[in-house]
Amino acid sequence: MTDRKPQFLWMLVARTGTLVMGVVASVVVARALPPEGRGTYYMAVTVATAAMALGHLSVEQAQTAMWSEKEQRSSLGANSAPLGLFVGTVAAVAAVGLGLMFQGRGNVPDIWLLGTACAGVPLGTAALYGTNITVLRNRPKVAGSAMLASAVVQCLCLIVLGLTGRLTVRLVVVAWVISFAVSLGVLVAGGGVTIGRPDLPLARATCAKGLRFHTGSAAGYLLLRSDVFLLNTLGGPRDVGIYTLAVTLAELSRLVVDVFAQVTLARQFDADIGDSAMVTARIVRFMVMLGAASAVTTVAAVWVLITPVYGHAYAEAATVVAWLVPGVLLLGAGRPLSGFLLRMRSSRVVVLPSLIALGMNIALNCVLIPVQGPIGCAIASTVAYATLVAYHVTYFRRMSGLGWRSLLPTRAEATWIAAEVRRHRPELRPGRFQDRRAGRWFARLRGGRCHPPATGPANTNSLQPMPPRQVFRWRSSKPRSRQKVKTSSGEATSKG
Numbered sequence: 001m002t003d004r005k006p007q008f009l010w011m012l013v014a015r016t017g018t019l020v021m022g023v024v025a026s027v028v029v030a031r032a033l034p035p036e037g038r039g040t041y042y043m044a045v046t047v048a049t050a051a052m053a054l055g056h057l058s059v060e061q062a063q064t065a066m067w068s069e070k071e072q073r074s075s076l077g078a079n080s081a082p083l084g085l086f087v088g089t090v091a092a093v094a095a096v097g098l099g100l101m102f103q104g105r106g107n108v109p110d111i112w113l114l115g116t117a118c119a120g121v122p123l124g125t126a127a128l129y130g131t132n133i134t135v136l137r138n139r140p141k142v143a144g145s146a147m148l149a150s151a152v153v154q155c156l157c158l159i160v161l162g163l164t165g166r167l168t169v170r171l172v173v174v175a176w177v178i179s180f181a182v183s184l185g186v187l188v189a190g191g192g193v194t195i196g197r198p199d200l201p202l203a204r205a206t207c208a209k210g211l212r213f214h215t216g217s218a219a220g221y222l223l224l225r226s227d228v229f230l231l232n233t234l235g236g237p238r239d240v241g242i243y244t245l246a247v248t249l250a251e252l253s254r255l256v257v258d259v260f261a262q263v264t265l266a267r268q269f270d271a272d273i274g275d276s277a278m279v280t281a282r283i284v285r286f287m288v289m290l291g292a293a294s295a296v297t298t299v300a301a302v303w304v305l306i307t308p309v310y311g312h313a314y315a316e317a318a319t320v321v322a323w324l325v326p327g328v329l330l331l332g333a334g335r336p337l338s339g340f341l342l343r344m345r346s347s348r349v350v351v352l353p354s355l356i357a358l359g360m361n362i363a364l365n366c367v368l369i370p371v372q373g374p375i376g377c378a379i380a381s382t383v384a385y386a387t388l389v390a391y392h393v394t395y396f397r398r399m400s401g402l403g404w405r406s407l408l409p410t411r412a413e414a415t416w417i418a419a420e421v422r423r424h425r426p427e428l429r430p431g432r433f434q435d436r437r438a439g440r441w442f443a444r445l446r447g448g449r450c451h452p453p454a455t456g457p458a459n460t461n462s463l464q465p466m467p468p469r470q471v472f473r474w475r476s477s478k479p480r481s482r483q484k485v486k487t488s489s490g491e492a493t494s495k496g
Contacts, residue, residue, distance in 0.1 A: 055087060083126075085123075085126045113173060153178060215354075306318045320377075354388065356388075
């Protein structure tokens, strides 16, 4: 297996650069526009993003589920761009039609601003499909380059407009649309997305499979963004401006976690089901440690810098960030669990948790927004995210046979990471520890104890869950009873 450290470092650089560009862009917009203006711009972008999320038919999840069939991989890649442009165009037209119906109600932006934002939906959908194929092909450098180029172009446009005093709400939306075109162009130029003759039967099959997951995907998106629509209706553009800035800053805590999830996605599909479960558990443990450190750093930095950088008008966003970060951390750390459940090809375990969490989020928002405004939104989101991850952990336990403790970092892992950080040589590959006891423990995990006893030729392509009584069980941390033995000299010694 190839060393993933260079890939991780490249993706980390790309994501860091992207987030830096995003922070700079948010500062430029905040300085040029009041909270009401930022709220209006963000609502237009949110409507377009909703069209993309609700209309993409979960094709990228179908691509992930079908990727284990190697003979279809080239056709899946060739279909990604044209299928994304077609599906995105249909979703954009539907969004503009709904915008016409709700003009003048619920603080919905004007139709011309919505139409401008929806022009980016086909480009964004194609970039979404293409990025997923690029990551599945284990080419994170191309995906990272597309992400970084998109952010750089958008940020430069905003800086130039801001310095010249021409930055308006409409031009901010135009820069957002251009960024998707840049991302798709880099994916094609870098070879992450191949341009070829579309396979129409496979495209129909991909859409049909994606629709099985789409209810859960749509619910997952609404779980993340329904609070913005409710806050806009029950509060107003000012509350939206403050809350969306807090969301942008809170998501900084997912930088390392998301990069690690992208780099290790292909590794979850390289092995059979048993090994995939073990790899998933190790990835989650590592992501929990990375996310916890990142969350503490993010909250502290936001509290110190929010007023000097963004101004007193956005000071309330610091409290909102503190309430959002725990939920964002849980959601990011649970991402590998979703990938494992997708591999099992059970739509129920993906759809049902998202629907339950969405219902809880909407109910809590309706109660808390009139009382606490943006802070109420943050509290509702964190509770809903925690509920979603709890369901994913439960389903993962049932399908893999691993206990929930296998998803929690061990003391040996934390000690190893701390030692590597002190030596300034972080080995970012989970499961490789120098501690002797930990080394033996993880060697046993890699030795295949999670597999059922062999009764015939191994079937590495089987997608059936393992029998729960034949899987690896968590080893007790209690020491073994020590037995007294006698040496040649007659002295009693202990032997563990």
